[in-house]
Amino acid sequence: MKKVEAIIRKSKFSEVKKALHExxxxxxxxxxxxxxxxxxxxxxxxxxxxxxxxxxxxYLSIVVNDNFLDVTIKAIxxxxxxxxxxxxxxxxxxxxxxxxxxxxxxxxxxxx
Amino acid sequence: MELLANxxxxxxxxxLVFFMHTxxxxxxxGLTRKKNAINILFKNIFIITSGLLLYGIVGFNLMYPGFAxxxxxxxxxxxxxxxxxxxxxxxxxxxxxxxxxxTDFLFQGMFAATAATIVSGAVAERMKIGPFMIFxxxxxxxxxxxLGSWKWGGGFLQQLETPFYDFAGSTLVHSVGGWAALVAxxxxxxxxxxxxxxxxxxxxxxxxxxxxxxxxxxxxxxxGFNGGSVLSADPELTSLTLVTTCIxxxxxxxxxAIASTIVFKNLDLTMFLNGILGGLVGITAGADxxxxxxxxxxxxxxxxLIVTAVSFIDRLRLDDPVGAIAVHLVCGIWGTLAVxxxxxxxxxxxxxxxxxxxxxxxGACIVASFLIICGLKKITGIRVSEKEEIxxxxxxxxxxxxxxx
Numbered sequence: 001m002k003k004v005e006a007i008i009r010k011s012k013f014s015e016v017k018k019a020l021h022e023x024x025x026x027x028x029x030x031x032x033x034x035x036x037x038x039x040x041x042x043x044x045x046x047x048x049x050x051x052x053x054x055x056x057x058x059y060l061s062i063v064v065n066d067n068f069l070d071v072t073i074k075a076i077x078x079x080x081x082x083x084x085x086x087x088x089x090x091x092x093x094x095x096x097x098x099x100x101x102x103x104x105x106x107x108x109x110x111x112x
Numbered sequence: 113m114e115l116l117a118n119x120x121x122x123x124x125x126x127x128l129v130f131f132m133h134t135x136x137x138x139x140x141x142g143l144t145r146k147k148n149a150i151n152i153l154f155k156n157i158f159i160i161t162s163g164l165l166l167y168g169i170v171g172f173n174l175m176y177p178g179f180a181x182x183x184x185x186x187x188x189x190x191x192x193x194x195x196x197x198x199x200x201x202x203x204x205x206x207x208x209x210x211x212x213x214x215t216d217f218l219f220q221g222m223f224a225a226t227a228a229t230i231v232s233g234a235v236a237e238r239m240k241i242g243p244f245m246i247f248x249x250x251x252x253x254x255x256x257x258x259l260g261s262w263k264w265g266g267g268f269l270q271q272l273e274t275p276f277y278d279f280a281g282s283t284l285v286h287s288v289g290g291w292a293a294l295v296a297x298x299x300x301x302x303x304x305x306x307x308x309x310x311x312x313x314x315x316x317x318x319x320x321x322x323x324x325x326x327x328x329x330x331x332x333x334x335x336g337f338n339g340g341s342v343l344s345a346d347p348e349l350t351s352l353t354l355v356t357t358c359i360x361x362x363x364x365x366x367x368x369a370i371a372s373t374i375v376f377k378n379l380d381l382t383m384f385l386n387g388i389l390g391g392l393v394g395i396t397a398g399a400d401x402x403x404x405x406x407x408x409x410x411x412x413x414x415x416x417l418i419v420t421a422v423s424f425i426d427r428l429r430l431d432d433p434v435g436a437i438a439v440h441l442v443c444g445i446w447g448t449l450a451v452x453x454x455x456x457x458x459x460x461x462x463x464x465x466x467x468x469x470x471x472x473x474x475g476a477c478i479v480a481s482f483l484i485i486c487g488l489k490k491i492t493g494i495r496v497s498e499k500e501e502i503x504x505x506x507x508x509x510x511x512x513x514x515x516x517x
Contacts, residue, residue: 048426
């Protein structure tokens with residue numbers, strides 16, 4: 001079992017979500033984060049200019065069976081990319097165990 | 113019938129001016145950070161509640177002491193509390209042609225609290241609430257009405273050969289608040305993080321929609337602020353006053369927006385909003401004396417002054433989160449002087465009287481606010497600790513959060 005963590009543009013979220021559903025990845029968690037990186041936004045407030053590389057991003061946490069790993073990553077890479085600096089990152093790590101809270105089952109059956 | 117119409121209009125205006133406190137609160141919240149929202153609301157609620165009580169206990173009778181013939185016209189006191197004039201045991205309705213004693217008190221009372229709200233915005237996010245409340249009690253309770261008596265109470269400025277003119281309070285309300293705001297900002301210092309390596313940093317407001325709502329509410333309130341300062345429901349005067357008021361607001365906004373876009377190179381909504389307020393403050397000294405064309409000039413120049421003043425104040429390293437000094441002090445002075453330059457009263461003599469008035473209030477306000485705030489600084493300190501300021505005043509001064517889950 002693998003955890004796929006993706007930090008993507010907020011504007012790309014609905015596309016990524018659709019792409020994940022299309023490959024059969026139907027549940028994951030997400031939350032809004034502020035990212036610091038290479039993309040910069042220019043702001044001016046009451047005459048004071050400031051550029052900020054603190055930009056709102058969306059963080060997805062998806063746990064999948066090993067056989068779903070490649071399609072998941074491919075879906076995110078295709079749907080989440082714009083070609084501009086600031087598209088985001090994907091991290092993959094190992095998961096030791098997974099449980100379904102409602103029934104108490106464990107193992108790969110509980111996942112996508 | 114005359115009294116009925118006048119009194120009803122004055123009561124409506126009283127309610128409109130009261131409603132401006134909502135506008136102040138929203139504007140101040142919108143242009144500052146979330147973590148201080150409770151503190152700002154607390155200050156604003158304190159101002160209107162304590163302000164009204166103080167006005168009833170001492171303010172009204174300090175502002176309208178009924179100076180004796182030939183008196184100096186600097187200080188008078190007609191006694192504690194409110195005492196309605198009676199004739200044969202019933203309310204004397206011949207108190208004046210416009211409205212009853214009660215309406216007079218309440219309408220004027222609503223103005224009194226405005227002076228402290230101006231300061232509230234300028235000191236936001238770093239002033240201790242206790243000293244602020246003490247300042248409010250002293251400034252609104254005593255300084256404002258005594259200074260107000262010099263003109264509206266029939267005092268020495270009213271007695272000048274060419275009387276000083278301030279229709280609805282560009283000087284008496286707005287610059288009285290503005291001078292105190294300036295003194296407070298100087299004595300308080302900038303917010304942590306506002307100045308870094310000698311350069312001014314941006315601390316954006318957290319709720320611009322609320323700030324916008326605040327400005328529109330203030331504009332609405334000004335219908336009462338200026339419309340009611342006619343002190344009657346005279347159709348010609350009130351309708352002209354509302355027109356000049358709105359036109360000055362519009363011109364102030366548009367010209368501030370144009371100027372700030374050229375100077376700062378972005379379409380900054382907060383400058384647009386400040387411009388509207390600057391226009392409103394600017395027309396307030398002479399709204400009943402101006403033609404619509406005059407109102408455009410006054411508003412437009414106020415708008416330009418706003419942009420100039422905001423950057424100038426920034427350059428002086430003075431931190432005014434809401435632009436209170438630019439809007440109320442700078443445009444208050446401009447509006448006052450404009451009475452000698454535009455409209456029905458324009459003349460050299462009037463301009464000189466306006467200068468005298470501006471000077472008198474400048475001196476008195478600077479001295480009074482300096483004594484109060486400096487005194488508070490020495491006795492209790494006026495600034496919260498660094499830790500409190502960074503975490504937010506809501507947590508430390510109030511123990512509550514404005515936006516709980």
